[in-house]
Amino acid sequence: MAAPNLILVGVNHKTTPVEVREKLAFNQDKIEESTEILLQHSEIHENIIISTCNRVEIYARVDDVSAGIDCLKKFLSEYHRIELEELEQYFYSYKDNETVEHLFKVSSSLDSMVLGEAQVLGQVKDAYTLARSLRATGQILNQLFEKAFNVAKRVREETGIAESAVSISSAAVELARKIFDDLENHTVMLVGTGEMAELAAKHLISYGAKTIYITSRTYERAAALAQTLNGSALDFQHFREDLHKADIVISSTAAPKFIIERDMVDAAIRQRRNRPMFFIDIAVPRDIAPEVNELENVYLYDIDDLQGVVNANVKEREREAELAIEIIQSEVDKFNNWIVSLDAVPTIVEIRKQAESSALTEAEKTLGKMPHLSEEDRQTIHNMSQSIVNKILHKPTVKLKKKTQAHDGHTYLKAIRELFHLDD
């Protein structure tokens, strides 16, 4: 049995503009249809189609790598009725190890537009489940994809790739959670009802924040938002009197000047007996005087500060991605070992068959010269010949199994097959 040839042909957000990607995309019906068509090809033994807004990829196990790749490209071109010459510039294709590595990167979200985003893993899982239900997958792709899900889990757990916030509102929540232990017993005040403020508030609520005050120049808007967020509206003229009740203040009004000044916050923090306050100013022009940050136990972040946090976090994710690549590489090696060890089993079976049949022939020959032996003695001779086979083959068998788990497994396998004339 030859090593299974894994290939992949695809386009993604890095290689291909969206105008082309959308033409190549598959919806579920089309995937079902295409999977069936691909299985008709004598070249293709297993296949899985992944189609998301950022990528279209076909994974397959084939007999011949380059023929398989051509076949998949041709299929994509014919199915979507686009000239192959036109598409060629966008395609990337991988074989064997590269395919495994690429899939592991995709499932771990290293190949995504936003590093570490969680969505892609679900999409790969869906694609796999669908292909499996269509019986388009076999032992190899099943193992490959199951492994890819494990790798994604490992990457998520062992690196910080998905940890830090990479959007403004999630960065605000992340900061809030580094100032306050849990948000459950903390109060949020929205000053102004901007869309981003609402988003940040919803985010905080999802982390447990319960008490929400909302104030706005137009009371009706505050009241309306209060209803959706299950909070209470405050009169804009007097909201400063309640400032001390808020642990987190999100400000997003269209006011041309600062509406929260240092002395107001100073008074509030005194009233709170120094319990910390976190101000998030997402208004442009700003709502909160920057001097507020100078007060002790007060933390003020404006939109640029938050953007700075996001940028730093993106860098942090990039650093963590390097760690993820190491994990992926070691997992690719493990997967290869598994593939190679698949090869060892039939080889061992063949060697044994060969040796056992030789032993049997030779024993029969010998026994032919000794007709006086009883049935019992004949059996003893047979047993002996089989024991010799077992004895001689035991060590090489164990060694071969072990060696095929290592890097140079293929070399051993090839040597064994050659020495025992297994491929003649």
Next chain:
Amino acid sequence: MIVFFNISLVGYLLASIIYFVQLVYRRQVISNIAVATVIAGFVSHTLVLGLRSQATGHGPYTTSFEVAVFFAWVLAGIFLFANWKYQIKDLGAFVLPVVFLVFLYATFLSREVVAFPDTEFQALLTLHRTLSILGYAALAMAFAVGCMYLIQERQVKSKKLGMMFFRMPSLETLDNLNSRVISIGFPLFTLGFITGTIWNMEMTQHSLFSWNMIKVWPLIAGWLIYGLVFFGRLFVGLRGKRAAQFSMAGFATVMLTYFLHV
């Protein structure tokens, strides 16, 4: 005993290093190894104390050596408890070096067995020393937690979120932990101080004011600083950065006192 002593010494050194590695390469395996190393050091440490007490026939608070070893043991014990209860992995990087340094310091002290002072106030002396050591260990913990608070506070305030930002707990968690250890440590410290004073007066038949002032003043200063944190927290809303700074200053003063006494 010497074997176990060395095992603990190496164990705490390794644990300190592993905890620092863990700050950079945060992996579950690493923190598991770190905790296992501390536990190994602690078990061996417990044997050291047990064997020593068996040899001397009294508790481990007579010589400087015994005090240092006992102090380190209490601190390591509090750390293991806090680690289990609060799940703050990075605490180790701040507490274990202290444990190790105290242990290292102990290696330079005489291991001579000294009989427990044979006085009529033995019980009082035992009480004084036990209370003081427990109190100091709690205050050492407050020092480590205060140090973490200041690092984290600086990051949030300056808006430069370094690598440690993600690993370290929230300011509120650290402040609560600081408050808790101070509220245990300060009363113990105070009681230790009072029992020590009474013992001193009984022993020497001196009045309250005949102490060696140079030695005692820093101790009083330390006591005042912790008192400020303790009562400040209760009555005037002292918290956060100030509380952290005071707990660090308090510990520095107490350490100074200790070295003046040796």
